[in-house]
Amino acid sequence: MNWRFFVVDEPERIDTVDAQEPFTRRHSRLLVILIVGVIVVGVAWMARHRMNYKEGTAHPLVGTRLTQVRLEPLEESAPVITEENFHGKITLINFWGTWCPPCRLEMPHLIDLYKEFRGDSNFQMVLVSCEGSPGQTAKKLRETTTQYLRQFDVRPPVAFDPDQVTRRRIAELGLSDFGYPTTIILDEDGVIRGLWVGYRDGLENLQRSLLRDLLTQAQRKSKTTS
Numbered sequence: 476m477n478w479r480f481f482v483v484d485e486p487e488r489i490d491t492v493d494a495q496e497p498f499t500r501r502h503s504r505l506l507v508i509l510i511v512g513v514i515v516v517g518v519a520w521m522a523r524h525r526m527n528y529k530e531g532t533a534h535p536l537v538g539t540r541l542t543q544v545r546l547e548p549l550e551e552s553a554p555v556i557t558e559e560n561f562h563g564k565i566t567l568i569n570f571w572g573t574w575c576p577p578c579r580l581e582m583p584h585l586i587d588l589y590k591e592f593r594g595d596s597n598f599q600m601v602l603v604s605c606e607g608s609p610g611q612t613a614k615k616l617r618e619t620t621t622q623y624l625r626q627f628d629v630r631p632p633v634a635f636d637p638d639q640v641t642r643r644r645i646a647e648l649g650l651s652d653f654g655y656p657t658t659i660i661l662d663e664d665g666v667i668r669g670l671w672v673g674y675r676d677g678l679e680n681l682q683r684s685l686l687r688d689l690l691t692q693a694q695r696k697s698k699t700t701s
Contacts (some may be wrong), residue, residue, distance in 0.1 A: 490582040503514045529683050534670040536649055541665055543644040546603060546634035549617060556634055558603065558665050565689045566661040567682065570642065573623040574607035575655045577674040582627075584679035589631040592686060597693045598664070603641070613637065629684065660685055663693050 526536050529535065546556040567587055571578035585602070592598040604620040616635060636642055646653050652672055660682065661670040669685045671678060 482614070503673040516671060530671050531669050534683060536645075536665075536670050539616050539648055539667050540623050541648075541659070541661060542643070543640070543666055545637070545640045546601065547613075547637055549604075549620065549635070551617075561599075561665045563597075563663050564599045564661075565663060565686060565693055566665075567598075567599055567686065568659045568661070569600070570603045570605055570636070570653075570655060570657040572605045572607055572655055573619050578656045581656050581674040585631070586627050586629060588679060588683060588686070590629060592685070592690070593629075593631075595690055597690055597697075598686070602631050602633045604633055604637050605636060605642075658682065658690070662689055663696075 497528070501644075507671065542558050544556065544558040544561070548554070548556060567585075569581075571582065575577070583592070585600070590601050593600075604616060606616055613635065620633060620684075624633065642653060645657075645659075650670070650672075654672045656672075656674055658671045658678075659667055662668050668689060670684065
């Protein structure tokens with residue numbers, strides 16, 4: 476059926492159809508412009524966010540002393556960990572969860588770092604296992620953490636953050652984008668020297684480099700004071 480021929484006997488429809496065609500094209504162009512505008516704004520925001528975001532030794536919290544720490548060890552009989560336990564040691568603290576895919580990707584690399592540096596008396600690592608849901612009990616958290624870590628031949632010291640006391644303190648210091656995993660490296664005075672939120676391939680190499688530098692500095696200090 477020829478549409479134009481069909482509407483000849485109904486002139487009112489001819490006017491309606493002809494009027495709708497430019498209307499539809501006009502709105503299509505506006506839609507394309509809107510979509511392009513959204514994409515441009517989105518790309519600009521991402522670029523600005525990437526430029527402003529700093530991590531590792533350039534993170535804004537570098538140079539800040541970590542205080543008001545309270546962590547409970549995996550072994551219930553062990554003493555509570557506070558900021559006093561970090562003094563005199565180069566410390567890597569990792570906040571993670573068995574429920575967190577990036578954390579599971581990172582964990583083998585953390586285990587390798589622990590194997591590499593555990594022989595140095597100036598080094599220590601603490602893995603802070605975090606709950607996957609607000610209602611998870613301490614008992615369940617201990618069970619899931621222990622079960623997950625059985626796959627590794629060595630296990631760094633593991634702790635928990637009851638009531639998120641330590642995480643809240645870190646947020647108060649200025650880490651508004653706290654996520655999992657979050658890795659913090661402290662010097663022997665308990666001062667933050669590196670901080671990373673999230674995980675990507677090769678991140679452990681940056682952490683390894685910083686640990687080596689800090690441990691070298693610590694060894695030099697111990698020699699000059701002995």
